[in-house]
Amino acid sequence: MENSILTTVVLPISLAIIMLGMGLSLTINDFKRVFKHPKAALLGLTNQMIVLPIIGFSMALLFDLDPVLAVGLMLIAACPGGATSNLITHVAKGDIALSISLTAITSIATVFTIPIILSFALNYFMNETGTNIELPIGETMLQITGITIVPVTIGMLIKHYKQDFALKMEKSMRIASTVIFVAVLLGIIMANKEIIVDSFKQIGLVALGLNLATMAVGYFSARGFKLDLKQSISITIESGIQNGTLAIVVALSILGRLELTVPAVVYSLTMFFTAGFLMWYFGRRKD
Incomplete structure (x- = not known):
């Protein structure tokens, strides 16, 4: 999936x-x-930092x-x-506060863990060693701050006053x-429909299996630890929703x-x- 105005400008603003x-x-109490x-x-x-990569590795081996x-x-x-x-x-x-907190922490932590996991994968699957992988820490933190922390803080200030x-x-x-979510998703699909169709033929089933498995682990582990429904929903989503844009940037x-x-591309869709x-x-629930 190529970078375009839709993915580099419209999506972040949205x-x-x-x-x-x-x-x-x-x-602030949340x-x-x-x-x-x-x-x-x-x-x-x-779930996100340890279990998810293990499931991904297992799926790659299982489907050869x-x-x-x-x-x-x-x-x-x-x-x-x-x-x-x-x-x-x-x-x-x-639980929105839990979701935002997890996103902020993992976004910073994965700056250090992505190179480790990716270096292992390149060595194990492609026999490539010595690949130098460095993620832009400053740029990543600035992106997180601009898209999440700043607007959330403004919203909280409005609520306070x-x-x-x-x-x-x-x-x-x-x-x-x-509405914005659906509109941007449809725009991305239409702009990349050719590569999307071909990509789904190659790895669609595996991507769906990984997504469902990680979400299931997220939900049932949360319920097993007796977390409430809101927290369980957040952990389910954080376990299965990945930053596909970051993955594409790293690859390209x-x-x-x-x-x-x-x-x-396939997993994101x-x-x-x-x-x-x-x-x-x-x-749709009315609690």
């Missing part, structure tokens, strides 16, 4: 607007609660993937959730978030290999459809 809407429903009772956060981090596709699958499994997971959590009525306005806007922003800009983007189901199923 996500920033969505994050602003999320901030309207949050207070984030204090996450760190005061860290069980949910620790479980989410374990072509080495290039196997490395690409490991790359997407090593990526953090990204702001998209926060949007999906918001519409699905999960204009609570009545925030309450009125909360439902409208949730609907707008869904750092490794210079277009073929490694195929699993990221697959997770949008499964996430759409979660948004519909959990988002």
Whole structure:
């Protein structure tokens, strides 16, 4: 999937607007609660940083993937959730503060873990050693701050000083978030339909299996540790929604290999459809 105005400009701006809407429903106490009772956060981090790459590696072996596709699958499994997971959590009525906290922590942590996992995958599947992989730490942190932290903070400030306005806007922003999400997804699909069709033939089933497996692990581990439904929804989404854009950037800009983007493209689109189901199923409840 090639970078375009849609993916490099429209998508980040859309996500920033969505994050602003999320901030309207949050207070500082929501984030204090996450760190005061860290069980949910620790479980989410374990699932995303350790369990997900292990499942990705197992799927590559189980389906005997072509080495290039196997490395690409490991790359997407090593990526953090990204702001998209926060949007999906918001519409699905999960614990937004937990989702944002997990996204922020994993986005910083994976700057260090992606090179390790990717170096292992290149060596194991393609017998390539000594590949120098360095992710731009400053640029990654700036992107996280600009798209997530800043707009969420603005939304929280609006809620603090204009609570009545925030309450009125909360439902409208949730609907707008869904519309923006669908519109951007359809735009990306239409702009890349040829490569998408070919990519699904190569790895569609594996990508779907990885996505469903990671979400299932997220949900049932959360319920097994007796977390509430909102926390379970957040961990389910954070476990299965990966930052496909980051995977594509790493494959193209750092490794210079277009073929490694195929699993990221397929997984990104697959997770949008499964996430759409979660948004519909959990988002319609009236608790």
